Amino acid sequence: MPIQLNNVSFTYSPGTPFERHALRGINLSIADGEFIGIIGQTGSGKSTLVQLLNGLIKPTQGTVRVGDVTTTDKGVRLRPLRQMVGLVFQFAEHQLFAETVAADIAFGPLNLGLDPSEIAARVDEAMLTVGLPLEMKERSPFELSGGQMRRVAIAGVLAMRPQVLILDEPTAGLDPRGRDEILTRIGALHRERGITVILVSHSMEDIARLVSRIVVIHEGEVLHDGPPREVFCSAESLSGIGLGVPQATEILRRLRLAGWNVPAVALTLAEAHGFIVEAWRERSGEA
Amino acid sequence: MSMLQNVTLGQYFPGTSVVHRLDPRTKLGLALAYIIVLFIARTGLSYSVLALASAGIVLLSEVPIKLVLRGLRPILMILSLTVVLHVFTSREGVELVSFWFIRIYSGGVIQGFMLAFRLVLLVLSTSILTLTTSPIALTDAIELALRPLRRFGVPAHELAMMMTIALRFIPTLLEEAEKIMKAQLARGADFESGGLLKRAKSLLPLLIPLFISAFRRADELAMAMEARCYRGGEGRTKYKVLAYSRLDLYAAMCFTAVGVVALAL
Ligand SMILES: Nc1ncnc2c1ncn2[C@@H]1O[C@H](COP(=O)(O)OP(=O)(O)OP(=O)(O)O)[C@@H](O)[C@H]1O
Ligand SMILES: [Mg+2]
Numbered sequence: 001m002p003i004q005l006n007n008v009s010f011t012y013s014p015g016t017p018f019e020r021h022a023l024r025g026i027n028l029s030i031a032d033g034e035f036i037g038i039i040g041q042t043g044s045g046k047s048t049l050v051q052l053l054n055g056l057i058k059p060t061q062g063t064v065r066v067g068d069v070t071t072t073d074k075g076v077r078l079r080p081l082r083q084m085v086g087l088v089f090q091f092a093e094h095q096l097f098a099e100t101v102a103a104d105i106a107f108g109p110l111n112l113g114l115d116p117s118e119i120a121a122r123v124d125e126a127m128l129t130v131g132l133p134l135e136m137k138e139r140s141p142f143e144l145s146g147g148q149m150r151r152v153a154i155a156g157v158l159a160m161r162p163q164v165l166i167l168d169e170p171t172a173g174l175d176p177r178g179r180d181e182i183l184t185r186i187g188a189l190h191r192e193r194g195i196t197v198i199l200v201s202h203s204m205e206d207i208a209r210l211v212s213r214i215v216v217i218h219e220g221e222v223l224h225d226g227p228p229r230e231v232f233c234s235a236e237s238l239s240g241i242g243l244g245v246p247q248a249t250e251i252l253r254r255l256r257l258a259g260w261n262v263p264a265v266a267l268t269l270a271e272a273h274g275f276i277v278e279a280w281r282e283r284s285g286e287a
Numbered sequence: 288m289s290m291l292q293n294v295t296l297g298q299y300f301p302g303t304s305v306v307h308r309l310d311p312r313t314k315l316g317l318a319l320a321y322i323i324v325l326f327i328a329r330t331g332l333s334y335s336v337l338a339l340a341s342a343g344i345v346l347l348s349e350v351p352i353k354l355v356l357r358g359l360r361p362i363l364m365i366l367s368l369t370v371v372l373h374v375f376t377s378r379e380g381v382e383l384v385s386f387w388f389i390r391i392y393s394g395g396v397i398q399g400f401m402l403a404f405r406l407v408l409l410v411l412s413t414s415i416l417t418l419t420t421s422p423i424a425l426t427d428a429i430e431l432a433l434r435p436l437r438r439f440g441v442p443a444h445e446l447a448m449m450m451t452i453a454l455r456f457i458p459t460l461l462e463e464a465e466k467i468m469k470a471q472l473a474r475g476a477d478f479e480s481g482g483l484l485k486r487a488k489s490l491l492p493l494l495i496p497l498f499i500s501a502f503r504r505a506d507e508l509a510m511a512m513e514a515r516c517y518r519g520g521e522g523r524t525k526y527k528v529l530a531y532s533r534l535d536l537y538a539a540m541c542f543t544a545v546g547v548v549a550l551a552l
Contacts (some may be wrong), residue, residue: 142499
């Protein structure tokens, strides 16, 4: 399912006083099996961008191609597309509706017209993937904690077995442990299944260590697009738009400003630690 | 794919024109007065004067004509029905057409079009009111207009507060509905095909989360209002105090002149 965005613009309520250009001239191509982080400030257009990818909204200008489907084509069938491109919405727990956790997760597969035994198997699998104990199946989703509800919602999309998984701020509002666990599970999912994963976030910290490519959106345009190490080299431009770089990179940046001979970018604190120790040794060796 | 985008309520068109700047009470009062004059007026000349006045107000309001005329769309059926019924059933005036079983008299044609015209003017005047007055300002004006009725037990403040809250939350809930709808569509939901029963059932995944969120919001709002010591309308002051300006005086004068002329003709 390679994805190709060609000069895509999107405007909300065009031609009215409430007109809002959410995206302008986006060019982006996403290959199979990539793990991409989309990052940008509040209101930069991230959620709008990901909704274009499964045909929930259609570009005002330009084209979005997913596999061999162009979403703006006449008579295009969007339901198969939505099965292949699974989208977990921001605050996905607000979409839960069924009486039991299992029934809610089964909603997607049911809409695909699968048979009951297959659906049951997928529900179990999806619950295990997101780390929900199977005993919870018969519980009402509304009795769960926010973090558990979020997992149910993610499982609901996973149960459709999408080839491209998009998660819009899956960790917003979770405590640090819940956040780390969900991110770790998403990372494992990507490794084990080889599916394309697109992770939307406004925190560099979250995605730095996971993704292989970062797309920075600013005011509806692509500002940077590349591997994390490359993108984090532009610390100035990133902090200019209020995003900043991961702590680890920030420490190195300040050390360099203070005249230390360390590399410019580290993705994790452990990596930064290694660099600093090395630089320290070098310095004491000289002295 | 703008699913709920076209549902607008109150259809307010923000602006800074003279008409926008009038006090909402003035606008409410003048719109009412206009409607009364419209129903008293009898002659074609009176209607022409009133129509001219309407046209003038539309121009002054700087609201796109297209938007103003859009308000007429829902009553198109009623309009055509009015005209057709009058044209074919009235037996007044001179016979114009006599063909097979169809007889058309001049009286019917005139009456039909006059009535339709009156309806158009009626809808236009209320459209202009809602197009140029924000719903919140309008509720304020209604509260003040209802205030004298308090001694008869009309809960003016509470009614207005309910309207304000409803108006405030309609866009929010619409937005929420759109979000939930998209989320379910992303899970392969189908809101459009199937029989009545199937379609009604397919709305459950939309309605249940929507109600839950509405109740949650109501709860939070009640809490927030209480936390800020809301205790009803008694002795409550306003942040935006409505004040008449010279503009309102001019508007009232102009309107009186139009009304007098319309009724005298
Ligand atoms: N349904 C809508 N109608 C009108 N404008 C909208 C709508 N949804 C988003 N917008 C506007 O489009 C712009 C981009 O919004 P979007 O939701 O894509 O941002 P985002 O990057 O996801 O932000 P956040 O981090 O807050 O989720 C914003 O300016 C927003 O106000
Ligand atoms: Mg968003």
